[in-house]
Amino acid sequence: MFEHCVVAGGTGAVGRMFADRLAASGAEVLCVDPAATGPGAVADDICAPGPATARALAGADLVLLAVPEAVALDAVRPVTRLMRTGALFADTLSVKEGVARRLRAEAPGVQAVGLNPMFAPSLPLPGRPVAAAVVTDGPAVRDLLALIADWGGQVVETTPDEHDRQTAAQQAATHAAVLAFGLALGELGADVAALRATAPPPHRTLLELLARVASGTPEVYWDVQAANPHAEAARQAVGRGLERLGRAVAGHRPEAFEALFDELRSTLGERNLTELADACADSFARPR
Incomplete structure (x- = not known):
């Protein structure tokens, strides 16, 4: 599925989480980070790839950027220019529309998806939601989302703006x-x-x-x-x-206060109100 992967920012918590998961699934993973050391890593700037990084990008099935937004935006052009046809570009940014616009402008033919694990990377992934903002769909996008589901993640597809x-x-x-x-x-x-x-x-x-x-x-x-x-x-x-x-x-004005509660109940909706209130009651009932 994904035999060769490059994870930029692989020494950070989120990048390390994905790098470890990909490696455990059988992929050969190269972590690219200015502070990277040791085997399976190269100290390099993903925005200006050196020879070793460029070779890895050219042969990668998946390139995942777990870097700040400014770095990701600057990396789109040099990275996608090196990627082979059919390879997948992914990011883990907390904001998606900016990098999506850059991808549409600079690399409209590259399959791309933005991932956002909606939990701290110190927590276990199984059973937790991972938002997937699809930019350019394709077989590689489907394969990655299926892989995350195999890891136990609850994939929730959306658009970058949503x-x-x-x-x-x-x-x-x-x-x-x-x-x-x-x-x-x-x-x-x-x-x-x-x-x-x-x-x-x-x-x-x-x-x-x-x-x-x-x-x-x-x-x-x-x-x-x-x-x-x-x-x-x-x-x-x-x-x-x-x-x-x-x-x-x-x-x-107690009637105005009561009206606020009516508004809150309407916002939640009957089903959410009941289910969330029950969940809260269960949580509060547990001894601390």
């Missing part, structure tokens, strides 16, 4: 809400240890989310907020939601 709009809600709005919650605790002078001692399940869950985000790499969360063209609208929507809540309470 992907970016969805992740603005899933990631940008979510992270903004969690970060704002943490900043509010700081402004309130909260004693987190004291909060934990009596925290009801919703508060405890938010504290856990805040701790997970705060212990992560800021650059990852910066990319979510800064690179997605729909992230600003998502943050503004979160802010407007707080303002609407504040107006309902400040105006001493």
